Structure formats: structure tokens, C-alpha cells
Amino acid sequence: xxxxxxxxxxxxxxxxxxxxxxxxxxxxxxxxxxxxxxxxxxxxxxxxxxxxxxxxxxxxxxxxxxxxxxxxxxxxxxxxxxxxxxxxxxxxxxxxxxxxxxxxxxxxxxxxxxxxxxxxxxxxxxxxxxxxxxxx
Numbered sequence: 001x002x003x004x005x006x007x008x009x010x011x012x013x014x015x016x017x018x019x020x021x022x023x024x025x026x027x028x029x030x031x032x033x034x035x036x037x038x039x040x041x042x043x044x045x046x047x048x049x050x051x052x053x054x055x056x057x058x059x060x061x062x063x064x065x066x067x068x069x070x071x072x073x074x075x076x077x078x079x080x081x082x083x084x085x086x087x088x089x090x091x092x093x094x095x096x097x098x099x100x101x102x103x104x105x106x107x108x109x110x111x112x113x114x115x116x117x118x119x120x121x122x123x124x125x126x127x128x129x130x131x132x133x134x135x136x
Contacts, residue, residue: 003074005093009060013087022087024060024112030091032058032114039064040100040109049109050099053123053132058114061100062089066107073097075135083109097129 011029014021026034040049061070067084074096081090082102092098100109115121123129130136 003072003077003079003096005091006072006079006096007091008081009089009091011062011087011089020087024062024089026112030058030060030089030112032060034060034112035115036113036117038111038113040111041107043068043100043103043107043109045103045105047103048099048101051097051126053097053129054094055121055123055132056094056115057118057121058094059092060089060112061092062086062110062112064108064110066104067102068100068104068107068109069102071099071101075130075133095129095133097123097126 009030011022011024024030026032043049063083064086067082070081070083070090072079072092083090123132127136
């Protein structure tokens with residue numbers, strides 16, 4: 001899938017003086033059914049996360065608190081997304097190399113995934129990823 005298929009999606013935001021509410025519905029707001037949710041937190045300053053690709057997994061990445069950058073690379077082009085609002089997220093297509101960096105103090109990254117954890121779906125080496133997408 002081309003990098004252009006990965007995009008920022010604005011989620012519904014119900015504003016209220018008592019606090020805002022945002023929700024996500026799989027197959028409605030994001031283009032897949034949600035099978036797993038995980039989150040990253042307490043990431044040390046200067047650290048990065050990710051550095052892998054997925055063969056078939058679709059993901060939706062949201063910054064729940066603080067800020068961080070999500071970098072996506074399809075083997076030919078790359079794009080950096082700065083996330084800092086909990087009502088915006090990035091849809092990540094399969095066959096994208098990804099990493100997260102530039103975490104602010106106290107940031108929380110939530111990821112919704114189209115499948116349960118499957119180690120066989122991971123591509124852990126960038127050189128293997130580039131071969132798989134025909135970029136090497």
C-alpha cells in the first residue's frame with residue numbers, strides 16, 4: 001500500500017464544559033475492526049519505539065497525552081506525523097516501516113490494531129522490509 005493511504009483521521013469530539021469526549025468505532029471511524037488495543041507510556045526522554053513493519057496488520061495510533069512523532073516509511077518515501085491531540089490519530093497501513101520518537105514527558109501513545117499479537121506478522125529488520133517492498 002502506498003504511503004498516501006496512511007493518513008490523519010479526525011475523530012468525533014463532543015465538547016462539554018465538564019470535559020470533552022472522543023470515541024472510536026472500528027469499521028466506522030477507522031477502516032478496520034479493532035481486535036487489540038495497547039499503549040506506550042513512561043518512555044524515557046530521547047528514546048524511540050517501534051522500528052519494525054507489519055505484513056498484514058492495520059493500526060490506528062493516537063496520542064492520548066503529551067506529544068510524540070510517528071514516522072512512516074514505505075521503502076520509497078517517508079512522512080513524519082506530529083501527534084499531540086487525543087481527537088486525531090494516524091491510520092497506518094500494512095507494509096509500512098514505523099517508529100515513534102520525540103516523546104514529551106508524560107506522553108501516552110495508544111494503538112488500536114486489526115489483529116491479535118502475531119510475531120509472524122512482524123518484519124524486524126529494515127533490510128528485510130526493503131526487500132519485501134522491492135526497494136533494495
